[in-house]
Amino acid sequence: MNLVFLGPPGAGKGTQARRLSEELGYIHLSTGDILRNAVKRGTPLGKKAKEYMDRGELVPDNLIVALIEEVMPEEGGVIFDGFPRTVPQAEALDRMLERRGKKVDLALLFDLPDDTVVERLSGRRTCPECGAVYHVKFNPPQKNEVCDRCGSKLIQREDDREDVVRERLRVYRDQTSPLVDYYRGKGILITLDASKPIAEVYSQVKRVIDAKRD
Numbered sequence: 272m273n274l275v276f277l278g279p280p281g282a283g284k285g286t287q288a289r290r291l292s293e294e295l296g297y298i299h300l301s302t303g304d305i306l307r308n309a310v311k312r313g314t315p316l317g318k319k320a321k322e323y324m325d326r327g328e329l330v331p332d333n334l335i336v337a338l339i340e341e342v343m344p345e346e347g348g349v350i351f352d353g354f355p356r357t358v359p360q361a362e363a364l365d366r367m368l369e370r371r372g373k374k375v376d377l378a379l380l381f382d383l384p385d386d387t388v389v390e391r392l393s394g395r396r397t398c399p400e401c402g403a404v405y406h407v408k409f410n411p412p413q414k415n416e417v418c419d420r421c422g423s424k425l426i427q428r429e430d431d432r433e434d435v436v437r438e439r440l441r442v443y444r445d446q447t448s449p450l451v452d453y454y455r456g457k458g459i460l461i462t463l464d465a466s467k468p469i470a471e472v473y474s475q476v477k478r479v480i481d482a483k484r485d
């Protein structure tokens with residue numbers, strides 16, 4: 272199955288996608304992770320994307336669609352995390368999958384109030400080396416500010432600062448939330464209560480996937 276994880280920044284999409292890919296073998300494609308990696312390595316894509324990301328704006332559709340074309344696997348179920356973020360991106364994804372005889376099977380909307388988004392993002396800490404994600408209160412590492420997996424020092428993402436978070440929420444509302452109707456119109460939208468603890472959200476996701484499989 273191919274799944275789209277939709278929802279505001281900080282809703283827990285990456286957290287759930289990582290666990291699903293580890294436990295159920297899904298291929299996890301996070302455009303945010305790929306872009307951050309490109310910025311870090313100083314690739315041409317990274318150089319073009321950086322200014323948009325720093326401001327909390329979306330990277331232009333043509334760059335994102337070209338990026339997905341490049342990394343889209345031929346085989347295996349994919350979780351698209353943070354992509355698509357605009358209607359043109361969603362249309363491009365449908366075309367790309369159709370060419371491979373596939374489709375988006377489910378779009379899961381991680382629903383969360385704005386004030387919780389700010390709390391989630393302001394406490395988020397990420398590992399710059401392996402990409403693991405923690406939260407100072409809700410999912411702390413065993414050793415303060417150190418990654419459990421690889422021992423690197425954790426950082427706070429530049430775009431998790433409050434002024435950029437407000438902009439990212441505005442961008443979500445304006446440009447990404449129309450995708451809710453896009454997928455609802457196709458009859459594949461399922462809304463999750465993403466304000467629940469991590470393990471409970473995981474159970475919700477698993478239930479939805481299992482129900483679709485049967």
Ligand code: ADP
Pocket residue numbers: 279280281282283284285286287391392394395396404405406407409410465466467468469470472
């Ligand atoms: P997204 O990928 O949607 O931007 P993340 O998965 O990075 O969101 O989660 C944002 C922050 O919230 C992280 O610090 C993460 O540890 C924390 N988090 C994720 N899911 C939950 C949850 N259900 N309850 C509390 N905190 C959570």
Ligand code: AMP
Pocket residue numbers: 280302303304306323324325327328329330331335352353354355356360430439
């Ligand atoms: P994320 O890690 O999903 O929160 O994404 C971080 C930033 O990367 C966003 O604020 C955007 O600037 C950029 N980005 C990630 N995915 C996309 C996308 N599908 N379309 C446009 N920009 C994106």
